[in-house]
Amino acid sequence: MSPPHAASLKQGIRAVAARAGVSTASVSRAINNPEAVSPSLRARISQAIEAVGYIPHAPARILSSRRSRTLGAIVPTIDNTMFARGIASLQKYLSSVGYMLLLTTSGYDLDAELEQARNLISRGVDGLVLRGDCHHDALRKMLADNAVPFINVGIYRPDRPYPCVGTDxxxxxxxxxxxxxxxxxxxxxxxxxxxxxxxxxxxxxxxxxxxxxxxxxxxxxxxxxxxxxxxxxxxxxxxxxxxxxxxxxxxxxxxxxxxxxxxxxxxxxxxxxxxxxxxxxxxxxxxxxxxxxxxxxxxVPTGETWQRAGEYLVRRLAGEQTIMHHEVDYSLVxxxxxxxxxxxxxxxxxx
Missing domain, CATH: 3.40.50.2300 (Response regulator)
Incomplete structure (x- = not known):
């Protein structure tokens, strides 16, 4: 017997197919591989999805852009006022531009961070915000293989080939x-x-x-x-x-x-x-x-740092010109x- 959520998904796809006058296979193909269907068919199915109110799984992404408009962030811990402040600023900015944030923690464990990144990517996030530049080699490879943009937040390392925003x-x-x-x-x-x-x-x-x-x-x-x-x-x-x-x-x-x-x-x-x-x-x-x-x-202007991390990814995903290394000033108080x-x-x- 299929679980309730699976049955609901099937019913949703059937309703979309009936509304668009196509097969459920065509709906599934349009959701999971939009380029495999014609623009006119994709538009018709997209209109049907909107009319029915069907919400595809996150990996399906938005039909027209193949983007979920969701970013993931992996921080070592939430038991840290500085991280809480940074995440709040990042969330506020992303909400203002129509993005959602998924947050996970790693406990300063590189293997755990790798697993959390894998989970976030499998759920269709468009990009990742990572803390620092100390990461598992397998994580760097996974991000490159899947063409997932990311940024290291909280550091300034212009000598490294990875985007970053933070203080020296x-x-x-x-x-x-x-x-x-x-x-x-x-x-x-x-x-x-x-x-x-x-x-x-x-x-x-x-x-x-x-x-x-x-x-x-x-x-x-x-x-x-x-x-x-x-x-x-x-x-x-x-x-x-x-x-x-x-x-x-x-x-x-x-x-x-x-x-x-x-x-x-x-x-x-x-x-x-x-x-x-x-x-x-x-x-x-x-x-x-x-x-x-x-x-x-x-x-250290924590809020500004995390907001700039979000701005970098949003602009990168929009195909705009971005600065790979951004230094945030500090001051002695x-x-x-x-x-x-x-x-x-x-x-x-x-x-």
Whole structure:
């Protein structure tokens, strides 16, 4: 016995065929392979579909253009305010131009991302928005073999042969670390996001390290901690750094949520920010300006970045001229969480 949805589809095709005065095979052929039927027959079947109110499966696509007017986006997680903000901007733009968005997550797993991309393509998406440029080789091949346009969002890599829109993460992180160096800090720790399958996190760590190296400042291995994207893990990292006898006087963080965890743990451990510890974030989330002390951070226009990703794909699908690599500016926002380092006496105070 056929499932209810299959029976409904058959009835819908029969109604279209009867309305157009053709066979159900002709309707199926017009939906799945429009070029196999004449323009006049395709137009008649299209009119019948509209009159009957039949909605073909997504892979059938719109008869006249063979487009579903649907884009897919694969993000590592939705448990991230920055991703939520970006997806909201992308969705708003796509809705304004008559496109729909399908969203999936990969959990920073390249195999999972490959599988999700396969699922989205099988459902007829016209293009994909991907996070970063760290992808499975099989995914790149699948996109090329199926001629599916895509764009890497959140990075700027003009040296790569793939379209991208985003900030130069290494340069932005360099600026963040340079800020505390300019304030006089030489004991600087790093709390970064996990770098595995995350080229944005890796680029930010590289930027931190380059600034320190150029300033002649050593980064001891014990002063660099990688953590998952959670407040609890960030607090644990801060607890460890602040418990060291030779603790840092400043901590630069891979994102704002990590910085929030460092701020919270510093307060709980009896340290005053920025008197005893300076903290710098990255992303400039909404809460960063409302905290006390407010967070010094790198501002990245997340909404603009994701909207531009959508604009690139829509224009590409329309056959318009597009720019493959688009850099989005960042800026250092200095607030209350950074200041010159404490005196040597204060560095060695008992806790």
């Amino acid at each position: 993460n290494e340069a932005a992180a360099y600026r963040a670390a340079a800020h505390v160096i300019e304030l006089g800090h030489v004991r600087i720790g790093v709390v970064s996001a996990l770098q595995r399958n995350n080229d944005r996190a890796s680029a930010r760590v590289a930027g931190f390290r380059r600034a320190l190296a150029e300033g002649g400042i050593e980064l001891p291995e014990k002063w660099h901690v990688e953590v998952p994207y959670t407040l609890d893990d960030a607090r644990e990292a801060a607890r460890y750094l602040l418990s060291l006898d030779d603790r840092p006087t400043a901590v630069v963080c891979g994102n704002d949520v990590i910085a929030y965890g460092v701020l919270l743990e510093a307060e709980r451990s009896g340290f005053a920010v920025p008197r005893d510890l300076s903290v710098v974030g990255f992303d400039d989330l909404d809460w960063s300006r409302h905290l006390r002390p407010s967070l010094t951070t790198i501002h 200095v607030r209350e969480s950074t200041a010159p380092p404490p005196s040597l006496k204060r560095q060695g105070r008992s806790r």
